[in-house]
Amino acid sequence: MSKQELEVIGQGVACCPGLSAAPLDEDHAADLAKVFKALGDPVRLRLMSMIASRGAGGEVCVCELTPAFDLSQPTISHHLKLLRQAGLIDCERRGTWVYYWVLPGVLDKLAAFLTTTRPAGAGA
DSSP, X not given: OOOOOOOOOOGGGGGOOOTTTSOOOHHHHHHHHHHHHHHTSHHHHHHHHHHHTTOTTOOEEHXXXXXXXXXXXXXXXXXXXXXXXXXXXXXXXXXXXXXXXXXXXXXXXXXXXXOOOOXXXXXX
16 A cells, blocks of 8 residues: 555535435535445445444454455455545554554444434334
């Protein structure tokens, strides 16, 4: 992995109202679409799940992620790069290994965006 700067997208998720609160403007819709596109691939969704399942502050080594897939290491690295660019995860190189973790609050922000409020007394 290179040390080049990656543009982090999806940071607008924090300022977006919930889906049912108000219509999204064009910029927020574009930011969220990039996040959902990153999660829309089964491999990336599984990688995200494996990383997120470590809990708050937990991290996972790429050496633990790669064997779970019938894919090459460069392909796994590409998928992880797309999750990083979407603003979902971050990583740090330690020696020969890279460790990944979910960025704090990012899943809560997505959940809050998708949550709809129901009027009092409304059924499920």
